[in-house]
Amino acid sequence: MGAIxxxxxxxMAGLVSLVTAFMAxxxxxxxxxxxxxxxxxxxxxxxxxxxxxxxxLIGAVLIVxxxxxxxxxxxxxxxxxxxxxxxxxxxKQFGNxxxxxxxxxxxxxxxxxxxxxxxxxxxxxxxxxxxTVIALVMTKVEAGYIAYDGSRxxxxxxxxxxxxxLLAALGSLxxxxxxxxxxxxxxxxxxxxxxILAGVAAYCIGMAVFTMIMGNAFAAFAVITxxxxxxxxxxxxxDPAVAGALALTAGYCxxxxxxxAANFNIVPAAILxxxxxxxxxxxxxxxxxxxxxxxxxxxxVLAF
Amino acid sequence: MIKxxxxxxxxxxxxxxxxxIAVVLTAGIVTGLVGGLSFNEILSTLGExxxxxxxxxxxxxxxxxxxxxxxxxxxxRAAELIKSIKAVTTGKVLTTYMLVRELAxxxxxxxxxxxxxxxxxxxxxxxxxxxxxxxxVSEDELExxxxxxxxxxxxxxxxxxxxxxxxxGVLLIVGTLSELGVEVTPLAVSKSSIPIAVTAFIFAVxxxxxxxxxxxxxxxxxxxxxxxxxx
Numbered sequence: 226m227g228a229i230x231x232x233x234x235x236x237m238a239g240l241v242s243l244v245t246a247f248m249a250x251x252x253x254x255x256x257x258x259x260x261x262x263x264x265x266x267x268x269x270x271x272x273x274x275x276x277x278x279x280x281x282l283i284g285a286v287l288i289v290x291x292x293x294x295x296x297x298x299x300x301x302x303x304x305x306x307x308x309x310x311x312x313x314x315x316x317k318q319f320g321n322x323x324x325x326x327x328x329x330x331x332x333x334x335x336x337x338x339x340x341x342x343x344x345x346x347x348x349x350x351x352x353x354x355x356x357t358v359i360a361l362v363m364t365k366v367e368a369g370y371i372a373y374d375g376s377r378x379x380x381x382x383x384x385x386x387x388x389x390x391l392l393a394a395l396g397s398l399x400x401x402x403x404x405x406x407x408x409x410x411x412x413x414x415x416x417x418x419x420x421i422l423a424g425v426a427a428y429c430i431g432m433a434v435f436t437m438i439m440g441n442a443f444a445a446f447a448v449i450t451x452x453x454x455x456x457x458x459x460x461x462x463x464d465p466a467v468a469g470a471l472a473l474t475a476g477y478c479x480x481x482x483x484x485x486a487a488n489f490n491i492v493p494a495a496i497l498x499x500x501x502x503x504x505x506x507x508x509x510x511x512x513x514x515x516x517x518x519x520x521x522x523x524x525x526v527l528a529f
Numbered sequence: 530m531i532k533x534x535x536x537x538x539x540x541x542x543x544x545x546x547x548x549x550i551a552v553v554l555t556a557g558i559v560t561g562l563v564g565g566l567s568f569n570e571i572l573s574t575l576g577e578x579x580x581x582x583x584x585x586x587x588x589x590x591x592x593x594x595x596x597x598x599x600x601x602x603x604x605x606r607a608a609e610l611i612k613s614i615k616a617v618t619t620g621k622v623l624t625t626y627m628l629v630r631e632l633a634x635x636x637x638x639x640x641x642x643x644x645x646x647x648x649x650x651x652x653x654x655x656x657x658x659x660x661x662x663x664x665x666v667s668e669d670e671l672e673x674x675x676x677x678x679x680x681x682x683x684x685x686x687x688x689x690x691x692x693x694x695x696x697x698g699v700l701l702i703v704g705t706l707s708e709l710g711v712e713v714t715p716l717a718v719s720k721s722s723i724p725i726a727v728t729a730f731i732f733a734v735x736x737x738x739x740x741x742x743x744x745x746x747x748x749x750x751x752x753x754x755x756x757x758x759x760x
Contacts, residue, residue: 402564
């Protein structure tokens with residue numbers, strides 16, 4: 226039952242991507258019309274029929290998608306939000322009611338996961354459908370905007386939307402190639418095997434440092450979990466949900482302290498016209514260091 | 530050691546800001562090749578894992594309704610709420626914003642942003658509070674307040690987002706662990722993200738309180754000097 230519903234949800238996600246491809250195709254002012262159309266059409270294909278075609282084909286499709294992003298063929302087109310004055314006026318008209326559909330997504334997802342045998346992901350689907358219906362009834366907007374605004378937002382997020390999924394796939398290739406063992410062997414000379422606190426500290430600090438170098442905690446998580454997390458934390462009987470959750474936010478502590486995370490640290494400094502372009506980082510370093518320490522303590526106490 | 534080449538490719542690619550998707554794919558393929566997999570095996574490993582992790586991209590189904598709500602002024606309404614924050618000091622303005630931002634992130638409301646909220650709303654409010662409390666707030670203090678204002682957005686966003694059951698980070702954790710043979714549910718991961726969300730908020734309260742005392746110390750000293758200078 227849950228599996229069938231989930232597959233239905235993948236088809237829905239595929240349809241959002243397919244509509245995005247269609248909208249990009251129809252968008253005559255699009256800077257890279259064909260490339261963008263192809264990218265979203267391929268993603269739609271993966272979502273809708275991915276389960277039924279050979280895995281090699283999906284791998285090949287991903288490489289084609291990689292070529293499209295590498296050659297900058299995937300971009301935002303000319304779709305527009307409503308005029309600012311119209312949005313101001315409508316926000317006064319609807320007031321806080323606007324938050325009802327938006328928040329119902331998370332609340333329904335949580336409620337389904339907590340109180341029914343179905344998973345939170347199926348709940349997310351129910352939440353999204355319910356929210357869409359509430360929003361349609363409330364605003365009386367033409368149903369065509371479901372397609373228009375969905376594709377507008379997806380094009381805004383852009384190709385980065387498949388990054389988490391791709392990083393998980395990378396993790397699986399790393400595992401198949403035996404990368405984890407190599408890192409683990411290297412580190413076991415430094416960290417005494419069997420010392421839980423040392424393992425936890427290495428995992429959290431490794432996440433933060435790798436994130437600082439790469440500027441991306443998601444990428445760091447795939448690498449560090451395979452290399453340090455598995456041999457030194459999870460294999461010692463850690464609660465995987467607690468250790469995983471804290472490892473990722475330990476990485477976010479690194480994000481606070483690096484110019485590599487330009488979107489969060491350098492761009493805001495420019496927007497605020499600070500004299501020192503590292504001003505935001507300077508303001509965050511003490512917080513980041515102390516909170517990283519808190520991560521080590523929390524993981525050691527809560528996961529074991 | 531040669532198997533670590535994928536890690537090196539990712540490092541170099543991210544540092545030089547090359548196309549992320551292409552970098553990750555290249556790292557995967559090269560790692561597979563040096564790890565002794567055939568090209569066909571690499572493609573199928575990649576394809577299988579990508580299909581198995583489709584759930585990470587399920588946020589796509591929430592985009593239409595969010596887009597419509599934005600068309601009807603969701604962001605403008607949020608801005609209105611932020612403006613109604615009544616706080617008397619710079620630190621308290623930032624603490625309140627951090628709390629609102631963290632709660633919004635936990636409910637997966639993507640309602641923050643340095644462009645949309647910090648520059649037009651939060652920074653002016655933080656600056657305004659300082660100017661009400663102290664006589665001459667100089668460029669140096671404004672610079673400090675700017676940095677801290679930007680930090681409130683990051684603190685709230687980063688440490689609140691994983692409380693949402695289908696957050697990108699939560700699903701990444703579930704998916705990566707599952708590829709490595711450890712099964713967890715999104716619900717368990719999102720609940721496990723609550724302690725650090727609370728801890729981060731408590732730290733922020735203290736941190737911004739320290740900012741307030743730093744400001745009052747700096748600015749009080751200045752008034753002393755002005756008095757002495759007058760004598």
